[in-house]
Amino acid sequence: MPPSGALEGPSWMDEWGNNPATVEALATAMAVLAVIFAWLNLRESKANRHAAQAEIAARMRPWVGVFDFAIKGLDGDDGPTLCLLLRNFGPIPAQHARLSVTLEPRDRPHDEPPNPISWQEQNRKVLMPLEDGNYPISLKRFPQMQDWIAAGRDVVVRGSFEYSRADAEFGSSFEATLWLSRDRAPGQPPSTNWRNTAAT
Missing domain, CATH: 2.60.40 (Immunoglobulin-like)
Incomplete structure (x- = not known):
């Protein structure tokens, strides 16, 4: 017999991984993180491209x-x-x-x-x-x-x-x-x- 006040059957922690709402929330969070990561990479690559273009322009000019x-x-x-x-x-x-x-x-x-x-x-x-x-x-x-x-x-x-x-x-x-x-x-x-x- 379970102790007084304990839930019978699987605990909420056992059900957490099988909950469809939890899986959907995790998928949404992962998608958001992927978008943020892609945006950061794109911004960094643009900044690197602009820096490289500025350096080339500075070198390829009369001084x-x-x-x-x-x-x-x-x-x-x-x-x-x-x-x-x-x-x-x-x-x-x-x-x-x-x-x-x-x-x-x-x-x-x-x-x-x-x-x-x-x-x-x-x-x-x-x-x-x-x-x-x-x-x-x-x-x-x-x-x-x-x-x-x-x-x-x-x-x-x-x-x-x-x-x-x-x-x-x-x-x-x-x-x-x-x-x-x-x-x-x-x-x-x-x-x-x-x-x-x-x-x-």
Whole structure:
């Protein structure tokens, strides 16, 4: 005789595995888990595909940056010349390329109106992979440059280089400083420093 209060026959645990409602609930749960797993896999594969496509696009494009920067001829009759060396270190040509440069004093009093030098390349060109783009920019026709040199004022140079590939537009920028306030021997160029600041 079973103890008082105990159920006769199979317990509810014995019937749990044979209950049709339980089997249906388990099947539904397994189907939901399968759908979630498939969705997670699909999302991960899409993310991996997008990451791979972005990496390929980043590799298969032109990349142009400044590789050298100097100023020459401060004491010569031909006037100062800004010398820039740009290089395309990407695997394909940089098309429709054009350089733009601005110069202005590093420190400008509040009461001094801005009077920057602006220079832009007239024609667009193509910069081939690993090709050097030498840019000698004469500053002789800009009287403010002569004034800055005579006053020993440090000058900031900012430049941008626009280029494209098919229907995609790219660009890079750089910044440099001409330390005209520092002592230098006659005929020697001033100290400079420069860096590439952005690439898009």
